[in-house]
Structure formats: structure tokens, C-alpha cells
Amino acid sequence: MYIYILAFIEVEHPEDIPFFWYHFGGVFFNFLTAMIALPIILLSRNPFVIVGFAILAGMSVFLGLLNIIPTNSMGVPNDGYNIVLLRKSPIDRVALYKVLLINAMQYSGVMLEQIPSHIITFSQEEKNCESGCSLRHPAVAILF
Structure with missing residues (x-):
């Protein structure tokens, strides 16, 4: 029995692994964090909370976009690039x-x-x- 840390369980056909959600999960949670921060920004009256959550939302959207737009910088692919390659x-x-x-x-x-x-x-x-x-x-x- 192995510890499956960020790994798929043993399968009969490895070419059928669910690679999309493996790579898209981080992007999804970046955008989810930004969406959760948005109502807090809109409903809060405290300027420190507004600024703090605005920074959190902005960074989450930035990191999500940075990770989903396919790039291969210095030989290190991001998740978007991996999704494109693995799909093909x-x-x-x-x-x-x-x-x-x-x-x-x-x-x-x-x-x-x-x-x-x-x-x-x-x-x-x-x-x-x-x-x-x-x-x-x-x-x-x-x-x-």
C-alpha cells in the first residue's frame, strides 16, 4: 500500500487518468477564493477589511490567470500548458x-x-x- 500524495491510484489504463481536474484544481480554487472575497468587500464597512480582501481577491485572480494561460517559461510548464499537452x-x-x-x-x-x-x-x-x-x-x- 502506498501513500498517494497528489497521485492517482493504480489504474489499468494510465492514459485515461483524470488529468484535467488534477491540473485545473488550483486555478479553480484561486477563482473561488476571489469570488468568496467579493461579497466581503462589498458588504464590509471597515476600510482595512475592504483593502485586505481586495488584495486577496486581486492576487487570487492574478495567480489563477497566470496559471491557466498556457506558458512554458524556461522549460517549466504551468497547469494550462500541461492541460493542453496532456489533452493531445x-x-x-x-x-x-x-x-x-x-x-x-x-x-x-x-x-x-x-x-x-x-x-x-x-x-x-x-x-x-x-x-x-x-x-x-x-x-x-x-x-x-
Whole structure:
């Protein structure tokens, strides 16, 4: 049994993992925080509360937009970029699944040498990238 910290449970078809909500969750909660702050701003009469929650709402919207607009800055993709890549490429979804599973195993105390080789590497069929592999996702680069 492994500790699944930000990882998916073991599945039969890793290319079918629910990657959208995994990456969109942070963006969603940024916008949700801004929406919760808005009524407090509108209903409060205390200027310190108004300014504090206005800053909170503004930063939440800013961070949400920064994270959902697809960018790949200095080789580090944000969640929006990951969603675009993972939507196009099943092999990238498999790579993400494998990296998160390896992470969960290591958190559980499994040494890298003890992890089965089929989890750490790709099969030859997967390496052929017949299903539209982008080879730009960092998880794919780690495992290839």
C-alpha cells in the first residue's frame, strides 16, 4: 500500500487518468477564493477589511490567470500548458501517471531499486509514440 500524495491510484489504463481536474484544481480554487472575497468587500464597512480582501481577491485572480494561460517559461510548464499537452498526447498522460506513482512509492519508503522496471521505463511500443507523443512534457523526458 502506498501513500498517494497528489497521485492517482493504480489504474489499468494510465492514459485515461483524470488529468484535467488534477491540473485545473488550483486555478479553480484561486477563482473561488476571489469570488468568496467579493461579497466581503462589498458588504464590509471597515476600510482595512475592504483593502485586505481586495488584495486577496486581486492576487487570487492574478495567480489563477497566470496559471491557466498556457506558458512554458524556461522549460517549466504551468497547469494550462500541461492541460493542453496532456489533452493531445496519451503517452504524456502515461508519463505523468508513472512519475506520480514513483513519487507515491518513494514517499512510502520504497527505494528506487525496488520499483518495478515497467513503471520506471517505457515499453518499446510506447517509445514509438504512434499515438502522438509530444516529447515536450518534463515527465516524458524523465522516463525516456
